[in-house]
Amino acid sequence: MARISLTRMRKRFMRLHPVWRIYCIVLIILILYNEVFIYVLQKFKWSSINCKDANCLRILLVGDPQILGENTGRRLYRGLANYDSDRYLAWYYREVVDHVRPDVICFLGDLMDEGNTSNELNFKEYYERFGSIFPTHPTAKTIYIPGDNDIGGEAGEEVKESVVRRFRQYFSEKPAWIVNDNVTIYNINKITHERPLHDPRMVDDTGVDVSDRYIRIFLSHMPVLSAASTFTYEAIGKLKPNVIFSGHLHHSRYVRIHRKHLRAATYKPLSDDKKTAYKVHNFDLHYHQDTQELLEIIVPTCSYRMGVPDIGYGFAVIDGTTLKYTVLWTTNRFHQLISYIVVVSLPVIYLILVLLVKIIKTICVCSKRRTKLPL
Structure with a gap:
């Protein structure tokens, strides 16, 4: 049966005009x-990171996945948009997890739109x-940590305790x-x-500061060193981070600055x-710790729906006292969707042109008949 179907399809295909066969x-x-080759x-292109220390820590950082909601876009294509976005996120997430082989996976907020x-x-x-x-x-x-799209709070938006509590319960x-023993995440x-x-791990039983014995990582949805406030200074002073990972901006950025000059932080x-x-x-x-420089x-963002051209995942390795970091860039799905629109529109444009030519010919023929004088 399968051979018969293939034979019929081949015959139908060969009956098509050469232009349509090429199309x-x-x-x-x-x-x-x-749908296949571009992902493979x-x-x-992704970089691999090898460890020198047997106890190194491999971290996958997921920024602003922001899965689409029920009110995203028009009803006409909302379901298709959600399906395509979900499939894109799921495929790449599976591949980056396989590539990184993580010990820790950190979602940096804005999990939902x-x-x-x-x-x-x-x-x-x-x-x-x-x-x-x-x-x-x-x-x-x-x-999992929350972002403003998960609990509110952007641009003066009210943050409801019930919404904050709900996120904590679910995630x-x-x-x-x-x-x-070597790493704590805050x-x-x-x-x-x-x-x-x-x-309490930062001080031993005698009250001596032993914070330099392990690595301290800050996780924040919004950049910590941007628009430094009393909250920022207190968090840094009390917990002494070795490195900070944030999201929210949707772009890959970094800053290194001395603790005394936070107000001049430029990413x-x-x-x-x-x-x-x-x-x-x-x-x-x-x-960085010895010089009191913050990193x-x-x-x-890992979502192509965020309106930025560069999309990817963060890949970090704590190898002894060295942080190794790279970005696992993913493809821009919008470019693929645009290519579909262009290719699908070609036959539509062709048919419209053919129809216009026929209409023009018909009009010309009719006008010639009307101009002829009777014998």
């Missing part, structure tokens, strides 16, 4: 490239969708996570101005040009 071949090649080829405005039923649906896109890893510790948000929430008040591009796109950056965390890295 069908081009369309099939485009679909294969956009992109993976070969409409989390702060959704009712209980919608939030539960979004949570289940989120779990199907970003399934729980069997061995890696997974950390098991905590003030801090002790990853191992949840620094600039939206609600909440943070761990202190870390610079990181790995967003062709020469350094896949470079592995090395930072000496002990040097903050902004992780780009």
